[in-house]
Amino acid sequence: MEHTLRQILDKLDKMEANMTTKQELEEIKANMATKQELAEIKAELEKVKANMITKQELQEVKANMATKQELQEVKANMATKQELQEVKANMATKQDFTLVQQAVLETNEIIKKLETKIDSHEKLLTLLSHRSLEHEAAISSIRFILTK
Secondary structure (H helix, E strand, O other): OHHHHHHHHHHHHHHHHHOOOHHHHHHHHHHOOOHHHHHHHHHHHHHHHHHOOOHHHHHHHHHHOOOHHHHHHHHHHOOOHHHHHHHHHHOOOHHHHHHHHHHHHHHHHHHHHHHHHHHHHHHHHHHHHHHHHHHHHHHHHHHHHHHO
16 A cells, blocks of 8 residues: 555656646746737737738839939939039020020021122123123124224
8 A cells, every 4th residue: 555655646746746836827827918919919910911012022122223323323414403503504594585586587687688689789790791791792893893
């Protein structure tokens, strides 16, 4: 019987070694989440998943983004505010353009008048040229008559 008691005591010792104390149980409860807390964590995890992008979406974004080098090239090719102001200062205004347009129209009128006068002078020169030829012919005939 003593042997049986000994076996029972051994089994009880083993059971006691495997059992937790109330304090250990309270610590476990304190560290564990409740079902409600677990549900809240799952819901938050779903929100995070919904806001995350896939690897493919990330690759697409990367493909559409400019590199630092491309950005530097764009910056290098852009005009500064000062350069833009200089260009603006050198550009003609609408008023300047109107004045230039007026001058062009006036110049066109002058050219047309000059062309008309040149045409008139050409006609006059042609007429004088014909008269000169007629006079030379007459002089030539008079010389011919006088020399006979």
